[in-house]
Amino acid sequence: MVNYLVKRIGRSLLTLVLILTIVFCLLRLMPVEGYFPNFEKMTPEQIQIGLDEMGLNDPLPVQLVRFFKDLLQGNLGVSRIYRANVLVVDILADKMPLSLKLGSLSMLLSLLVGLPLGALMARYRLRFFDKLGTLFIVCIQAVPAAVYFLFIQLYGTRLLDVGLLFKADDPLYWVLPAISMSLSNIAFYGMWLRRYMVDESNKDYVRLAKAKGISEGDVLFKHVFRNAFVPLAQYIPTAFLNTVIGSIYIESLYSIPGMGGLLVTVIKKHDNTMVQGIVLLYACVGVMGLLLGDLMMVMLDPRISLSGKEGDR
C-alpha cells in the first residue's frame, strides 16, 4: 500500500506540473491587454514598464522556471485585474471556506437523503414509493436547475420568512442554498443506488441469504447495500473536494461570496495570474479526489487490491 501511495503521489505531481505548464504557456499567448485594467488609457511606455515588472518580456522558459520557483515558496502571484495588487492566495483563502461549508452541507444532505431514497426505492421496487422516487428524479433531471433554484428562492424565502440574500451568521439562511445544491445529487445517488441494489439483489448470495431465512430488510440493508455502495463510493471524495469550486448560479443568486463562478470571471477579465492559481487548485482537487476515491473503494471492498495492475488508475 505504501509503495502504491508513493507511486500515485509521484504520478499526481507530474500530472500537476504538466497541467500547469500547458496552462502557463497558453496564457502567455493571450493579448497583453488582459494584464492591465485600464489598458486603453495607458501610454505605450506605461505598458512596457508594466510588462517588464511582471517579467513578461523575458523568454518563456525563464518565466516558467520563475513561476515554479515562486510556487514552491507558496507564492501564486498577485491579481492584476480582478483585485489589483492583492495576493492570489489571499483572494482564494477568503472565498474557499464559504464554498466548502455550503458544499459540504449540501453533500451531507445529498447522502443522508439520496442513499435512503435509493435503498427504499430498491426495497419497494415497482411499488408506490419507487414510482414517487422516480418521478422526483425525472423532474430534477429534466427541469433546468436555474428554474427550480429561482422558485426555491422566491417561495422558500417567504415560507421561512427570510430575506432573499444570504447571511452567513444566520443558520436559517443556509437552508435554501444547501437544499438547492443538494437536489441534483440526491437524484443522482437515489437513481444509481437503486440500480446497483437491484442488480445485486439478483445475485446468488442474496438468494442463499433469503433461503437461510434472513429477512428481506436485513438482506438489503446489511448485505446488498454495502456491495451496491462500492461503485458510488469512489465518487464521494471527488464530489466533496469539488465543493471548493462552488456553485456558480446558487452563489450568484443568493449573493454568497464563494468560489462559484470565480474561474469564469477571471478568465473573462483576462486576469492570468488568477487563472493560473485557480487552475492549480482545480487540478489538485481532481488529482486528490481520484486518489481518495480509489482508497475508499479498497476500504469498502477487501477484494479490490490496488497493488495489482487492475486496480490502478
Next chain:
Amino acid sequence: MKKRRLTRFLFTALIASTALCGCAKKSDGNTKTTAVTKTGTPVTYTALYPREVTTLNYLVTSTILDHRIPANCIDTLVEYDLDGKIKEGLAAEWTYDKAALTWTFKLRDAKWVDHTGAAAADVTAHDFVDAMKYALTPEYESASAQNLFGVIANAQEYYNGLVFNGGADDSGKIWAPIDFSEVGVTAVDDHTLTYTLAAEVPYFLSSLVYVIYMPAYGPQLEELGKSFGTGADKMYYNGAFYLAEFAPQEKQIMKKNTLNYDSDHVFIDVLERIYNAEALTLGPEMIRRGEVDYAELTADILDDWNNNEETKKLISRERPKTDYSQFYCFNFDPQFDASYEPANWKKAVNNENFRQALAAGLNRLKSVSVLEPDSPDTYIINSITPIKFTYNEDGKDYTEFNAIAALGDTYDEAGALKFKAIAIEELSAAGVTFPVKVLMPYNPEIPNWDKESQVVEQQMEALLGADFIDIIIEPGPADNFLTEVRRSGKYAFMKSGWAADYADPETWTDPFYQEKGEGGYKPGYKYSFFAKAIEDNTKTAETVTEYFALVDAAKAIKVDTNSRFEAFAEAEAYLINHALAVPYSIQVSLHLANKLDVFEAQYAPFGVSWMRYKGMTVKDHYISMEEYEANRK
C-alpha cells in the same frame, strides 16, 4: 487492522474538516459605533450592485465603476450644488493669476480618518502634491495620468523623464529626467496649494472634481506604494463617508464620517451595497418585499409594474444626465472578418453620399422608443454635445451657438433616398458590390441594445432597401466589449458613447480627433479611426483633414470663451454635416425604484459629483413618478 485504522483516520479527517471549514470569521476591523439619528436608529440606504470594482485606488483607475467609493469618501477642492454650479469644497477660497497661469487654493481644516472612522491625520496641501506625484509615477500605472499632460506644467516632462531617463521616444524626442519640484503643483504651506498650468485651460476649475486631482495621505502612499487602495484598511478618507467594510463580491459598507467639515449636510448614516450578479432579476422582487431601497427596473417588467396598482407607485427615474452622449460611428479602418467584406465596406464608407444616406436613413425616434416608449424625443439630440452641458459666462448654452443651433434632425427619408441614388452610381463605378454588408455589433450585457439594433436594422433596410445595405447584427462579447469590438475596429457602423471629462466642448472632440505626432497620427480613443482615411489617401482624407484643422484652431483659442465655443461649434457641425458621425441621443434615464430624491444630490454633467450621496435623505417610501416630476420642477 491497518485498513480499519486508515478508515477511521480518513473518516475523522473528513468530519473534522467539514466541521472546521468556514469557522474562521472575517474580521471587519470596525470597532467604532455608527453615527445614529436623533431617534437612535442609523439611517441606512441599501442597494444591490452587479459589478465589482477592480481597485479602490482612485489615483490609478479611470473606470467609472471604480469611482463611486472615492466620490463619496474623498473630498475634492471644489464641489457642485444641486443646480450644477461650482462651490467650495476642501478649498475655502481660490484665486487665479493669469500672467503666471497659477491657481492658488486656500484649504479649510479637515481630517483624514481610517476605516473605523477614527481620526488619523490632518488633510494638508502636501496630500494633493503627494497624490499627484504618485499618479505621475509610471510604476503605479495610473490610467488617468494623461489627463495632467498639457494641463499641469511639466507633468508630462516629469513622467516621461522617468520613463525614458534621457533617452528618446518613438518620435525621437529626448526626455531628460527632471525633479518633481518642477511640476506645477506646490504646497506653499499646510493650507495653501498652487497649481501652475502648462497653458491656459478654461475648464481647469471644473476638472478638479475628477479623481486625478483627489488628495491622498502622503505618508501612507509612501508606505504602501502599490498596495494603496487594495483594501478598506489600506487608505484614509476625508469625505462625507468612510469605507468601513469592503469584501469584494460581497459588500461595500460606507459610514457617515462625523469628522467631515460638512457632516451636518450628510443625512445617511450607512450606505450598504450588496453584491449580487443577478441584481437586475432579484432587485425588483426585493423592492416588493421592502428589502432594499434601490433597484433598476428593466423594460421587460416595466409594463407589468405599470399595470399593477401596487407597484406602479414604486416607479421613478434617475436624473437625466447631460454628460453622456451617444452617436453612431462609421469605421474607416475595418478589421472584421472577411465574410463581412471589409474591403467593400471601406470603399463605401469613404463615399460621403453613402454615409449621408445612412445618416439620413436612421430614424432615431423609432429606435430610442425601444428604451423610452413614453417620450423618446426628449432624449434625441442633433449634436454630439448634449444640451445644457456647458455655458459661456453669460449663461448661453453651447448648443445655442450658431453652427450647432443650425443643425436639424438628421432623419430625412427623401434625402436618404436621394443620397442613396447618387451613392449607387458613384460606388458602382468604383467597383463596390451591393448590398454593402454593414456589420453592427451590440453588447449583450447592456439591456435592450439587442432590441434597439433589430429596430434599426428593420427600419433602415425597409427605407433604403435590402439591396443597398445588408445590416448584420451580431452580439459582441459581454466582457471587454470595447476592447474586443470598437477599439479593435471590428464593426462597420455602430452606436457608441462618450462621457465628458470636463466642462468644455473640447471634451466632445476626444472620441474623433487624432493628434498628429512625429511618427504619424496617434491612435486616440479608437472610435472611427479617421486618420486612416488620411493615411490611405482616400476620398475622405480631405474632409477629415479639414475637421482636424478646425479642432486644432478651436483648441488654440484659450481665453475668449465665446470665440472658443464658436470654433468648436463649427468643428462639430462640420463633423455632422459631412456625416462623419451621426448624433443620436443622451443616455435614457433608467427606470428605478428608489427611496432617494435624485434632485437632492449634487449635480454636474461630468466628473464624480453625480455619484455622491451627500445632501440626500432616505425617504420612508419609494419615490413615485408624480413625486419625481414635482421634484424635477
